Amino acid sequence: MKKFKKIVLAYSGGLDTSVILKWLQETYDCEVVTFTADIGQGEEIESAKARAESMGVSEIYVEDLKEEFVSNYVFPMFRANAVYEGTYLLGTSIARPLIAKRQIEIAKETGADTVSHGSTGKGNDQVRFELAYSALNPDIKVVAPWREWDFNSRIKLVEWAEQKGISVPKDKRGEPPYSTDANLLHISYEGKALEDPWVPPDEDMFTRSVSINDAPEEAEDLELAFEAGNLVAINGKKMSPAKLLQDLNEKAGRHGIGRIDIVENRFVGMKSRGVYETPGGTVLLIAHRGIEQLILDGPTMLIRDECIPRYASLIYNGLWFSPEREMLQSLIDKSQTNVTGEVKLRLHKGNCILMGRRSPKSIYNQGVVTFDEGEGYNQKDADGFIKLNALRLKLRKK
Numbered sequence: 001m002k003k004f005k006k007i008v009l010a011y012s013g014g015l016d017t018s019v020i021l022k023w024l025q026e027t028y029d030c031e032v033v034t035f036t037a038d039i040g041q042g043e044e045i046e047s048a049k050a051r052a053e054s055m056g057v058s059e060i061y062v063e064d065l066k067e068e069f070v071s072n073y074v075f076p077m078f079r080a081n082a083v084y085e086g087t088y089l090l091g092t093s094i095a096r097p098l099i100a101k102r103q104i105e106i107a108k109e110t111g112a113d114t115v116s117h118g119s120t121g122k123g124n125d126q127v128r129f130e131l132a133y134s135a136l137n138p139d140i141k142v143v144a145p146w147r148e149w150d151f152n153s154r155i156k157l158v159e160w161a162e163q164k165g166i167s168v169p170k171d172k173r174g175e176p177p178y179s180t181d182a183n184l185l186h187i188s189y190e191g192k193a194l195e196d197p198w199v200p201p202d203e204d205m206f207t208r209s210v211s212i213n214d215a216p217e218e219a220e221d222l223e224l225a226f227e228a229g230n231l232v233a234i235n236g237k238k239m240s241p242a243k244l245l246q247d248l249n250e251k252a253g254r255h256g257i258g259r260i261d262i263v264e265n266r267f268v269g270m271k272s273r274g275v276y277e278t279p280g281g282t283v284l285l286i287a288h289r290g291i292e293q294l295i296l297d298g299p300t301m302l303i304r305d306e307c308i309p310r311y312a313s314l315i316y317n318g319l320w321f322s323p324e325r326e327m328l329q330s331l332i333d334k335s336q337t338n339v340t341g342e343v344k345l346r347l348h349k350g351n352c353i354l355m356g357r358r359s360p361k362s363i364y365n366q367g368v369v370t371f372d373e374g375e376g377y378n379q380k381d382a383d384g385f386i387k388l389n390a391l392r393l394k395l396r397k398k
Helices: 015-028 046-054 066-079 093-110 125-136 154-163 241-253 279-295 298-316 323-335 381-397
Strands: 006-010 031-038 060-064 114-116 141-143 179-182 187-190 220-227 230-234 259-265 271-277 341-348 351-358
Touching: 006 015, 006 093, 015 031, 015 154, 031 046, 031 093, 046 060, 066 093, 066 230, 066 241, 066 279, 066 323, 093 114, 093 125, 093 298, 220 279, 230 241, 230 279, 241 279, 279 341, 279 351, 298 323
Parallel strands: 006 031, 006 114, 031 060, 114 141
Antiparallel strands: 179 187, 187 271, 220 230, 220 341, 259 271, 341 351
16 A cells, blocks of 8 residues: 555545545545635635535645636637647646646645546546646656546445545436536536537537527627737726636627537547537637737748647647747747737627737738739839749749
8 A cells, every 4th residue: 555644635625526535535544635726617616625624624725726827827828829639729728737736836835745636547637637747746646546446437436425424416426417627718528428429419518608599699899909919908998817818708608609519639549529618718819810910920920830739739738847838838929029909809699700900010011912002012023033933843844
């Protein structure tokens, strides 16, 4: 049997992590510190503190990390326009490094030598948590209960919880129709009823967006302001990063924006069907692309865009704290220095439509591009330009 001095558990206060808490206490006969992060999941997290106290935990951390989450993780990712496999906006992936970082900090504060999480042995999150732990503290020990214990079904988990006096909500006694994960950026739905990719999700599953059939008939126009690649205001109103994203979520959600249904390639090798709601993030991505169109020249945008698949995969695979992600972030942030200005958008029936953009840093020159007589461009110059670029093509054909 392994020996641990003290364990810091990423604790949601729900059934699974409550079972994990009790299991750690009994299996390893050591003190467990609980850490509950509020990253905008929309649930009452203070109840986690009461539940941890009822299970004999003396060191309990419950922290609001929403602003740090958006400022230091979501916004840097959106400066890169990061999209995994062309569709997924990485809502779950980007939350894991923040939780892991704070766990490692708490371990240092409390003198713990071990950390633990509630991720299963089939998913990506176990990899994300544990790669982050390793990058931040190479000497930390890790307990992953789902890879160690004998519970192989929800029924056995519930039975053990009842034997140990852990309260079990009525809706947890049977197999749930799907698993969910939520934060301020998105909510995900996976497994069970969604495992057959031919079967569409039930409409009543969604919580952050309305059906396009129920969306307002009247469109809503927005104006988003950016500074150095970051959203700073909506309709002229400046807010904190977390409040900006929350406001975008509400506005986009009521117009049915931000739903995707994908089959993705997990890092562990299998394919997984996931349904995601990312209302505000969907709008933010379109707006950010829109303002960049005025500012980034062609070669700069090409280099940045070539980085997107690699950057997105690093986040998806749990390598936020890797040197290669930090190198790419430096390149991306350099490209964002002048990404400042305003974007006009229209939200309507599941669509986010780019309506206009302007920037004091724009390199768009109407006098150059006009079909009418303008300045700064001599059309005769194109003759030599075309001949030089055509030379290798002619030689190849001959």
